[in-house]
Amino acid sequence: MNRKLIAEFKYDLAPVIRGYNNRSLYINLSTNEIKQKPVTDLMIDKFVGGKGFDLYLMWHGVKDDTKWDSPENEICISFGPLCGNTSYPGSGKSIVTTISPLTGIPVDCNVGGHFGPYAKFSGWDAIELQGIANEEIIVYIDGDRGIVQILSAPDEEINSHILAEELVKEFADDENKYQFVSVVSSGKAADNVLITCLNFSFWDKRRKVARLKQAGRGGTGSVFRHKKIKAMVVKYSGLKVDSNNPVDVETIRMRGLKLHREIEAGDDTQNRMHQVGTAHLMEIMNDYDLLPIRNFKYGQAPEAEGLHSREFKQLFTQGMPDGCWFGCSLSCCKGVDNFEPRTGPYKGQKVCVDGPEYETAAGCGSNIGVFNARDVVEINFYCDTYGVDTISFGTSTAFAMECYENGILNKERTGGLELTWGNADAALELLHQMARGEGFGLIVGQGVRKMKQIFAEKYGADPNFLQDIGMEAKGLEYSQYLSKESLAQQGGYTLALKGPQHDEAWLIFMDMVNNQIPTFKDKAEALHYFPMFRTWFGLQGLCKLPWNDIEPADNAETDEPAKVPEHVQNYVDIYKAITGKPLDKKTLIEQSERVYNFQKVFCLRMGKGRRIDDVPPYRAVGPVTEEEYLSRQERYDKQLKEKIGINPEGKSTQEKMEILRNYREDQYQQLIDAVYDRKGWTKEGVPKIEHLQKIGMDLPEVIEVVKRFI
Amino acid sequence: MKVLRTYPDKCITCHNCEAACSKLYFKEDNPEKSCIVINEELYPPEMTVCNQCGICAGVCPTLALTINAQGVVILNKSLCIGCLMCVAACPNNSMRYAKGVYNPFKCIACGICTKSCPAEAIEIETA
Ligand code: SF4
Ligand code: SF4
Ligand code: SF4
Numbered sequence: 001m002n003r004k005l006i007a008e009f010k011y012d013l014a015p016v017i018r019g020y021n022n023r024s025l026y027i028n029l030s031t032n033e034i035k036q037k038p039v040t041d042l043m044i045d046k047f048v049g050g051k052g053f054d055l056y057l058m059w060h061g062v063k064d065d066t067k068w069d070s071p072e073n074e075i076c077i078s079f080g081p082l083c084g085n086t087s088y089p090g091s092g093k094s095i096v097t098t099i100s101p102l103t104g105i106p107v108d109c110n111v112g113g114h115f116g117p118y119a120k121f122s123g124w125d126a127i128e129l130q131g132i133a134n135e136e137i138i139v140y141i142d143g144d145r146g147i148v149q150i151l152s153a154p155d156e157e158i159n160s161h162i163l164a165e166e167l168v169k170e171f172a173d174d175e176n177k178y179q180f181v182s183v184v185s186s187g188k189a190a191d192n193v194l195i196t197c198l199n200f201s202f203w204d205k206r207r208k209v210a211r212l213k214q215a216g217r218g219g220t221g222s223v224f225r226h227k228k229i230k231a232m233v234v235k236y237s238g239l240k241v242d243s244n245n246p247v248d249v250e251t252i253r254m255r256g257l258k259l260h261r262e263i264e265a266g267d268d269t270q271n272r273m274h275q276v277g278t279a280h281l282m283e284i285m286n287d288y289d290l291l292p293i294r295n296f297k298y299g300q301a302p303e304a305e306g307l308h309s310r311e312f313k314q315l316f317t318q319g320m321p322d323g324c325w326f327g328c329s330l331s332c333c334k335g336v337d338n339f340e341p342r343t344g345p346y347k348g349q350k351v352c353v354d355g356p357e358y359e360t361a362a363g364c365g366s367n368i369g370v371f372n373a374r375d376v377v378e379i380n381f382y383c384d385t386y387g388v389d390t391i392s393f394g395t396s397t398a399f400a401m402e403c404y405e406n407g408i409l410n411k412e413r414t415g416g417l418e419l420t421w422g423n424a425d426a427a428l429e430l431l432h433q434m435a436r437g438e439g440f441g442l443i444v445g446q447g448v449r450k451m452k453q454i455f456a457e458k459y460g461a462d463p464n465f466l467q468d469i470g471m472e473a474k475g476l477e478y479s480q481y482l483s484k485e486s487l488a489q490q491g492g493y494t495l496a497l498k499g500p501q502h503d504e505a506w507l508i509f510m511d512m513v514n515n516q517i518p519t520f521k522d523k524a525e526a527l528h529y530f531p532m533f534r535t536w537f538g539l540q541g542l543c544k545l546p547w548n549d550i551e552p553a554d555n556a557e558t559d560e561p562a563k564v565p566e567h568v569q570n571y572v573d574i575y576k577a578i579t580g581k582p583l584d585k586k587t588l589i590e591q592s593e594r595v596y597n598f599q600k601v602f603c604l605r606m607g608k609g610r611r612i613d614d615v616p617p618y619r620a621v622g623p624v625t626e627e628e629y630l631s632r633q634e635r636y637d638k639q640l641k642e643k644i645g646i647n648p649e650g651k652s653t654q655e656k657m658e659i660l661r662n663y664r665e666d667q668y669q670q671l672i673d674a675v676y677d678r679k680g681w682t683k684e685g686v687p688k689i690e691h692l693q694k695i696g697m698d699l700p701e702v703i704e705v706v707k708r709f710i
Numbered sequence: 711m712k713v714l715r716t717y718p719d720k721c722i723t724c725h726n727c728e729a730a731c732s733k734l735y736f737k738e739d740n741p742e743k744s745c746i747v748i749n750e751e752l753y754p755p756e757m758t759v760c761n762q763c764g765i766c767a768g769v770c771p772t773l774a775l776t777i778n779a780q781g782v783v784i785l786n787k788s789l790c791i792g793c794l795m796c797v798a799a800c801p802n803n804s805m806r807y808a809k810g811v812y813n814p815f816k817c818i819a820c821g822i823c824t825k826s827c828p829a830e831a832i833e834i835e836t837a
Binding site: 327 | 768769770771772773791792793794795797798799807809810812
């Protein structure tokens with residue numbers, strides 16, 4: 001490959017000390033400046049690592065009015081002190097943040113693949129990318145020799161499934177060393193639309209392909225491509241069990257081994273991550289009326305049998321150790337080998353497709369009325385390689401399809417595409433258009449919030465109806481669970497700082513199925529604890545799944561089974577064993593709470609994050625249309641009687657819907673009051689200064705921003 | 711296939727085999743570091759050693775475990791990253807690990823222990 005060296009930076013290789021390198025890498029693509037910055041004690045004490053470092057660096061890199069495409073916007077990728085250990089399952093995550101093109105506020109994604117650990121062991125606790133390159137470039141980190149380079153990338157390829165593989169082969173020392181190289185890339189759609197992602201690769205030695213894991217949410221791919229980055233490549237060959245230089249490697253090994261054994265014994269009867277990965281949720285969600293069907297109208301459909309995990313199991317190659325990082329015995333990543341797409345530029349070629357995961361199967365399947373597993377795999381493949389987020393694609397397409405059903409869109413307006421429920425060909429064509437930069441795909445690819453605006457302005461659609469059915473909040477599309485019957489989950493989604501993603505809280509079973517959090521106070525406590533606990537994974541570079549997608553055999557007999565106490569203790573133990581710093585279950589939450597509130601204030605600073613931004617579309621709360629009400633009439637009538645004390649008899653469906661809506665919206669507001677109070681925020685959703693002082697997040701720059709809002 | 715066969719009825723629990731194994735591979739007489747384990751709390755004694763079933767090789771994420779021409783599962787230390795997934799996957803408790811030793815270890819049917827056994831309770835079988 002004929003590459004021009006645009007800039008080069010040599011640095012001293014030094015071992016990681018107790019999980020930290022104590023330096024971060026700064027790259028400015030406008031000026032070609034590459035330098036190292038010290039990681040200060042303040043950063044470690046207050047921000048811990050991972051997402052904390054990302055947000056801290058980004059806060060100081062952007063301005064109040066920075067937009068996603070401003071040169072000073074940053075992409076930060078960070079790893080966390082526990083990241084890269086090879087003993088405890090789920091320890092290889094990178095956390096990506098940027099100012100999102102969909103929301104205008106920081107988005108954070110937790111992603112697997114080998115890039116994070118290799119970049120960390122190459123010498124960096126975080127990478128900060130700023131500026132916009134003059135030409136297409138690659139950022140290369142050679143962790144074996146201590147060199148960072150910006151290289152020209154004049155070659156054509158952008159789509160990830162080809163680019164990742166080409167670059168692994170180009171940068172590896174020889175063909176036996178492909179596993180020491182990892183690539184971050186996006187795809188052609190990220191040049192044209194906003195619902196995009198980044199792919200982080202890992203070399204699969206058995207399949208002999210570069211597998212791709214997604215930093216999916218919030219349009220990270222668009223920022224990456226706007227900066228003219230074709231890829232980031234890292235090479236690191238020295239991985240060992242003690243590469244983190246932990247204070248106590250034995251404890252980490254033994255906690256890891258214990259969890260490996262639990263997984264070995266329990267996975268087949270618990271969540272079947274080995275066999276089907278997260279797709280095991282398909283039938284469970286359908287059974288509980290929680291699987292999104294046709295733009296979240298319903299939670300269940302008989303056709304969903306077609307997306308039962310057994311259908312995916314047949315497609316997934318079985319018996320492979322499918323971990324996205326070494327040592328992850330939960331191994332949830334599934335692969336469809338030798339898949340032949342029937343559409344698009346790669347039609348008829350044999351490709352390896354990662355997943356589909358639950359979110360993809362639901363979003364690009366049931367939610368758009370597609371109930372054929374192979375169609376879902378094909379949409380999944382093109383989303384990944386084009387750099388499109390499957391969750392936002394699913395929710396955006398579902399919205400467009402419902403608009404089509406309602407006559408807001410028609411064939412003329414879509415340029416000939418029949419966006420009828422279940423039209424997989426049309427959905428695929430939308431994707432190809434996004435990649436080609438033409439047609440109605442460009443509209444859908446702006447995401448739901450922009451589509452609402454366009455359809456109201458251009459086609460005179462009723463903005464209230466669009467608001468009700470457009471499944472977005474803060475500009476981000478909802479992920480794929482029905483929250484109508486779980487008030488706590490409505491909060492879990494809509495209060496999530498970056499927008500409605502389930503990674504802060506997934507409370508549907510606790511709330512709706514097991515009724516463990518009946519009062520507002522209980523729900524508020526859960527909406528405090530779980531987002532804080534789950535934030536911690538992002539600070540450390542860990543995966544959430546080995547926390548509660550496998551449970552110790554006696555978990556149900558513990559005081560708080562939903563917290564999986566034994567696994568929380570494992571986390572405390574491995575944190576102490578790696579960093580040598582004190583921690584207990586309480587201070588663990590405090591670490592998160594500081595960063596969480598910092599992110600909240602960051603959102604305020606960028607123009608969102610107040611109560612008015614925490615508003616769900618009514619589709620997430622209750623039945624928008626008569627059709628929805630009537631489909632679950634018995635349930636809703638019963639609620640009118642028992643919860644609201646109103647006799648439904650003699651009332652029209654419209655009247656009943658109105659009463660139910662007022663009730664549910666009021667419940668939601670009461671929930672918000674309770675949660676804000678528990679979190680130490682004002683009624684407007686602004687962190688109180690006393691609270692920030694109490695938790696130790698009262699940095700002057702933070703208080704200065706808060707003061708603008710109170 | 712080459713494998714170490716055990717005959718617990720004949721074992722007199724002298725632990726010579728453990729000593730021979732750990733001395734050869736770890737230069738110390740330490741049953742914790744032997745690939746064969748004799749448990750005298752049971753009668754007849756329990757003799758735990760790898761049967762070369764290959765299950766561990768199937769889970770190793772780095773392909774550090776491979777099956778050689780003689781059917782023996784071999785660990786390539788330079789590829790092993792010490793995750794111990796193979797230890798958990800072994801149905802037979804025969805993928806061994808020890809404190810301070812970062813790679814797991816297992817019987818490779820070298821037969822050194824058979825020479826130390828006074829009771830013919832272990833032998834190399836080649837089929
Ligand atoms: S559980 Fe799945 S996503 Fe999490 S680290 Fe393991 S393989 Fe990766
Ligand atoms: S160590 Fe265990 S899993 Fe591996 S070959 Fe021997 S008996 Fe089988
Ligand atoms: S400990 Fe070594 S041999 Fe065992 S599974 Fe892990 S990498 Fe493979």
